[in-house]
Amino acid sequence: DVWQPGDRQTLERLKLALKYKQKAFVAHPNVQQLLAAIWYEGLPGFRRKSMAMQLLELGKLGAMFPMYSAIYMVAPTSQTGMFMKKPFVKFVMHSASYSFFLMLLGAASQRVETLALEWFGTEWMRELVKEWQRRERGSIPGLVESMIILFVIxxxxxxxxxxxxxxxxxxxxxxxxxxDFITFFFYAIWICMRGTAWYIVQREASYGIDPYYPRENWDMFDPMLISEGAFAAGMIFSFLKLVHIFSVNPHLGPLQISLGRMIIDIIKFFFIYTLVLFAFGCGLNQLLWYYSELEKNRCYHLPSGEADFDNQERACQLWRRFTNLFETSQSLFWASFGLV
Incomplete structure (x- = not known):
């Protein structure tokens, strides 16, 4: 259909140009002027304001995103609802919402509910926190975690x-x-494993078994531990999503493009680094494999064949470092970071 004045801009031709990488068309001044006019629609004069005033405007919009979102859900055709449909306003609202989600993730990782009760609570509340910690295995999500689950859904x-x-x-x-798919996959594992842990604890309690014991005695594949690992992985990917959001920044966006074009060069450099690491690993393994065997024998000198960590702790820690080519290369890699 031919666009008429007053119709909503669909930008289908621009999307087609982006799909087929028509850079000359996308970078044309007229196209850029049209995009800027559409992007800042609803905020007249925003680009002419000072940096402080722009930040103030963004902060005001971001702080009001819960109210704007609620109004949009109730009355999407109202004046405020139509204002929410403006591209730049929508971007600010989505960014504020995602920032709040990241804040919840950070609060959950720092156990903010427990810390708040320990710092500002009464003695009864501190005793309650200790009881929560004792019953941590298979516990139901707290307030912050429940909000995270709603956000994830x-x-x-x-x-x-x-x-x-x-x-x-x-x-x-x-x-x-x-x-995003990988991120939500980890969060789905987190939710499922938390539910599984709760079910296992309730089942053990119904059998008359005490399901609550210290974390160090949990099975390594306990659903609660798996859920925490999945939550940590999902959190990492969630914070990395900020890189995508910052791509609209005029300073950080070009840097990301430059970094993306350097990926092949980085892979080439890593190949050379791996080759040098492998070469030194071969040499060191040839020199030190015998002493690695000595340290291993000192560690496993007990008649039962078990490691003697009480008397030969250093030998038990060192013998693996140069026992074969893989361990030697791994030791060299971590030594470059000062961790060996």
Whole structure:
């Protein structure tokens, strides 16, 4: 359809130009002027304001995202709802929402609920915290974790909508969508394992078995530990998503493009580094394998064949470092970071 004045800009031609990498068309001044006009629609004069005033405007919009979101859900066709549909306003709201999500992740990782009760609570509250810590295995999510679960469900729903809207091929063509898929996969594991841990604890309690014991005595594949590992992995990917958000910054965006074009050079350098590491590993392994065997014999000198960590702790720690080519190369790698 031919665009008429007053119609909503769909930018289908621009999307097609981006898909087929028509850089001359995308970089044309008229196209850039049109994009800037559409992007800052609803905030007249924003680009002419000083940096302080722009930050103040962004802070005001970001702080009001819960209210704006609630109004949009209740009355999407109202004046405020239509204001929320403006591209730049929508971007600020999404960024503020995601920042709040990251804040919740940080609060959960620091156990902010427990710390708050320990620092500012009464003696009864501190005793309650100790009881919570004793019953940590299979515990139900707290307030912060429950909010994170709601956020994760909403983000997964948003990704599913994008997948059905754009199609599978279009969806996976954006590598950040794959990162989102991995992130939500870890969060799904976290939620499922927390539910599994709760079920196991309740089942053991129904059998008359005390399911609560210190963390150091948990099985290494306890669902609670697996859930925490999945949560940590999902948190890492969630914070890395900030790189994608910062790509709109005029200073950080070009740096990301430069880094992306350096990936091949980085791989070449890493190949040379690996070759040098392998060469030195071969030499050191030839020189030190005998002494590694001596340290191993000193560690495993007990009649039962077990390691004597009480009397030969240093030997038990050192014998692996040069016992074979892989361990030697690994020792050299970590030694470059000062960790050996």
């Amino acid at each position: 909403s983000l997964i729903w948003n990704e599913v909508r994008a997948l059905f809207k754009d199609g599978l091929l279009e969806y996976i063509s954006d590598l950040w969508n794959i990162v």
